[in-house]
Amino acid sequence: MNRTPPRRASSSAAGAVAPVAPLSRDSQLAAEIKALVVGGERDAARDRYGDLVAHQQRRAVRIAYQYLRDAHDADEAVQDAFIKVFVHITSYREDLPFEVWFTRILVNACLDLRKSRSRRLRWTVPMSSGNDTAPTDPAAPEQTPEQRLVSRERADEITAAVESLPDRQRTVFSLCHLAEQTTAEVSKALGLSEATVRVHLFRAVRKLRRLLEHEP
Amino acid sequence: MTQPHLSDDRLIEVCLLEAPSVAEQQHLGSCARCDARRARLQGLLDDVSVTAVAEADAAFPQERLTRQQARILAHLQHEGRPARVIAFPAGHPHEPMASRTRPSTRWIAAAAVAGLVIGVIAGRFGHDFPLLRRPGSAPVVVSRSAEAPELRAAGGTVTLREVSAAISDEEFLSQIEIAIDGPSTAALQPLDDLTPRAWEAR
Numbered sequence: 001m002n003r004t005p006p007r008r009a010s011s012s013a014a015g016a017v018a019p020v021a022p023l024s025r026d027s028q029l030a031a032e033i034k035a036l037v038v039g040g041e042r043d044a045a046r047d048r049y050g051d052l053v054a055h056q057q058r059r060a061v062r063i064a065y066q067y068l069r070d071a072h073d074a075d076e077a078v079q080d081a082f083i084k085v086f087v088h089i090t091s092y093r094e095d096l097p098f099e100v101w102f103t104r105i106l107v108n109a110c111l112d113l114r115k116s117r118s119r120r121l122r123w124t125v126p127m128s129s130g131n132d133t134a135p136t137d138p139a140a141p142e143q144t145p146e147q148r149l150v151s152r153e154r155a156d157e158i159t160a161a162v163e164s165l166p167d168r169q170r171t172v173f174s175l176c177h178l179a180e181q182t183t184a185e186v187s188k189a190l191g192l193s194e195a196t197v198r199v200h201l202f203r204a205v206r207k208l209r210r211l212l213e214h215e216p
Numbered sequence: 217m218t219q220p221h222l223s224d225d226r227l228i229e230v231c232l233l234e235a236p237s238v239a240e241q242q243h244l245g246s247c248a249r250c251d252a253r254r255a256r257l258q259g260l261l262d263d264v265s266v267t268a269v270a271e272a273d274a275a276f277p278q279e280r281l282t283r284q285q286a287r288i289l290a291h292l293q294h295e296g297r298p299a300r301v302i303a304f305p306a307g308h309p310h311e312p313m314a315s316r317t318r319p320s321t322r323w324i325a326a327a328a329v330a331g332l333v334i335g336v337i338a339g340r341f342g343h344d345f346p347l348l349r350r351p352g353s354a355p356v357v358v359s360r361s362a363e364a365p366e367l368r369a370a371g372g373t374v375t376l377r378e379v380s381a382a383i384s385d386e387e388f389l390s391q392i393e394i395a396i397d398g399p400s401t402a403a404l405q406p407l408d409d410l411t412p413r414a415w416e417a418r
Contacts, residue, residue, distance in 0.1 A: 050289055057284065178265060205228045
């Protein structure tokens with residue numbers, strides 16, 4: 001997933017959100033679903049909503065998984081978020097990008113789940129301390145076993161470094177970098193000022209550099 | 217005027233948030249050190265992205281996403297609709313009750329009722345005539361005193377002497393203590409030690 005910077009334009013530091021040029025396809029779709037629900041055509045709205053879910057689902061599980069670090073919890077949070085979005089689709093503002101609105105709902109679902117999980121862990125003993133996901137190998141298949149081992153170790157190192165970030169920094173970093181949100185969008189999603197978002201982002205990247213950059 | 221080196225924070229912004237200005241772009245083109253810093257940071261961020269995406273995608277393969285989508289849509293199918301009311305099983309008011317029971321069943325019920333009535337009457341009768349009571353059922357302790365001459369009277373009627381059943385609590389507890397201290401209970405002591413006390417089980 002190599003990207004070439006710059007990926008997107010940030011809003012001005014004053015906090016005013018620059019008018020976003022044409023709305024995304026998903027935003028238009030969300031507006032269409034809202035119109036159907038308002039018009040009483042709930043079944044048709046639900047059919048269209050299936051398309052919206054399919055478009056946003058992969059991005060949603062990546063964000064939720066990065067945030068919760070547990071596949072079952074991420075699954076639950078994403079489902080909750082999609083259901084809430086449909087239930088409250090009439091409160092969607094068509095002049096705003098759907099992705100921002102949806103991300104905010106998803107992040108709130110993740111926050112709720114983390115709270116309930118911490119409550120649960122206070123009273124129960126987890127059956128296993130390990131993660132429930134299969135080990136991933138981001139390395140290319142044509143790598144030699146040695147190269148794969150090095151890639152695996154590097155991936156573990158990166159995962160540990162990201163997990164060591166404080167919650168707020170990790171959330172901001174995940175949303176800005178992995179979910180490709182602007183600082184203005186993240187500030188809206190998290191209810192923080194844009195300046196605070198930038199501070200958290202800078203701190204997160206500095207810490208990651210300190211942990212992961214090995215000077216030759 | 218030459219463009220100064222880019223600060224760390226500015227490099228982060230350039231890599232993550234916004235495009236470099238024209239002057240910064242020119243500087244990056246001419247300053248190998250800043251360009252190397254930018255490339256290193258960009259490489260690190262790309263590594264983090266690749267790792268995070270690979271982890272999430274491994275945890276959520278396509279079939280899991282498909283199942284998740286189906287669950288979401290199934291949930292929404294019932295959303296906003298009133299709950300289904302299950303009808304109470306309809307009765308048969310016109311069906312006579314008598315036809316449901318067979319004559320033999322009725323005879324059994326009548327016999328049971330008759331037995332109950334007889335039992336109640338017999339119990340009442342026995343209560344009113346103490347001589348009919350069985351000795352074991354008496355609520356008093358009955359003892360045969362060796363000194364009682366009546367017992368030795370051959371052919372005579374055996375009379376039973378009633379003793380007071382009312383022993384005091386003190387006597388009762390002391391009898392228990394004596395029984396516990398006896399040699400026959402020593403074998404039970406290990407079991408007693410193993411048994412938790414009520415005040416320990418709090």
